[in-house]
Amino acid sequence: MNELPPLPQRSARRRPRASELKRAAIVDAALAEFSRYGLHGARVETIAELAGVSKTNLLYYFASKEILYVEVLKRILDQWLAPLKAMSAEQEPLDAIDAYLSAKLAAARDQPEASRLFCLEMMQGAPLIAPVLAGELKQLVDEKSEVIAGWIAQGRLAPVDPRQLLYLLWAATQHYADFATQVRALSGSGLEDPAFFATALATLRRAVLEGLKPRAD
């Protein structure tokens, strides 16, 4: 039999479309499960059922549970970091922060699963995305912290620690995704309700943005 073809040339030439769709369906299902039960708690068979494939078939596309997990993380990382990247020194500080707040709140509404998955991963010590934290994310945060620090130095923003400010914005918005169950139990609705969304945003604007206005310190 053939020992080995010199050039495996894996996904070259015409790539099958159907299989890509299937991979996507599996990743979607995996996000739903992982975001709810974490890497350990999620069951491969459940993910397979959710995606409408057999467990064995899933393992054909993703060699192991952990590989699938990492794949899910990779897929949502970019959209996760995107809003912060938009913040730039040229903007009016309060406008920029307002826009970021809105974008993150909308993200918490539209991709709550992504938020929860990151939260879960973080609470376990971020074993699989530690490199991203210490690398790409840290660089991005350092950069934007400089922007914020610049605004403060110009007296256009209240003197707060830039990083702490980012934590506050993240916490305030992601909370609606991560603690959706609690919010729903206490308020009776969540961000998917436009009225609720408006109230949440209004509260954040008043409580956070007002306090960030510069004063004569």
Place this chain on the structure above:
Amino acid sequence: MNELPPLPQRSARRRPRASELKRAAIVDAALAEFSRYGLHGARVETIAELAGVSKTNLLYYFASKEILYVEVLKRILDQWLAPLKAMSAEQEPLDAIDAYLSAKLAAARDQPEASRLFCLEMMQGAPLIAPVLAGELKQLVDEKSEVIAGWIAQGRLAPVDPRQLLYLLWAATQHYADFATQVRALSGSGLEDPAFFATALATLRRAVLEGLKPRAD
């Protein structure tokens, strides 16, 4: 042999002290593990090792993993709700909120595991503490929301949705416990560092409390 003693009288009279200590040690160890890996991810044997007992012996004190989990949740529920209970209408609004902020931030520093455990439980839909959410917690939140609404009606606090305000305070403080890994990766330290704690509190005071001051609306 005896069929059944008429009165089992379980923990009556002199209760053994040593066994209570052992139960406590197990619950402590369980909190550490559950808060990190969740109900599904945590291993009973690991908890047993951490507590310094054999797995079988642990199962002697707690009939099942889930029973132990619920026990852990019950044990930390009170200390979890305590700070909010302290808030009363007689206080000066901004002082009360300031005190609450400080208390919750200190709790995030001193009992980060409790914070993470609640976060995990919440993200899974709070299957085991849903009754508490809909019952005790909701009642407490409704009550304190009234207090806050009263302050607002008196013009002593900015007009924000009381519940949303509570969410903001929770989110902002618990974030330091739940996302400790991320905070440490980005800031290089956490709440256990007094300087960091002070900066965090100062930022929250400036960003949140300032915005809550009443104005001529």
Place this chain on the structure above:
DNA sequence: CTTTCGTTTGACCCAAAGGTCAAAAATGAA
């Protein structure tokens, strides 16, 4: 039609982990 390569499946394997059991060891009253 036949070959071929990618896909799909069900049967199977195996290790991990929760939980059981009966016997032994401590503990403590009488």
Place this chain on the structure above:
DNA sequence: TTCATTTTTGACCTTTGGGTCAAACGAAAG
């Protein structure tokens, strides 16, 4: 000392669940 009760242990059972394997299927190329 003795007897009963509580605690502790190691061996074992059972289920769960991730992963393997070889055979079968199917569509496109030859």
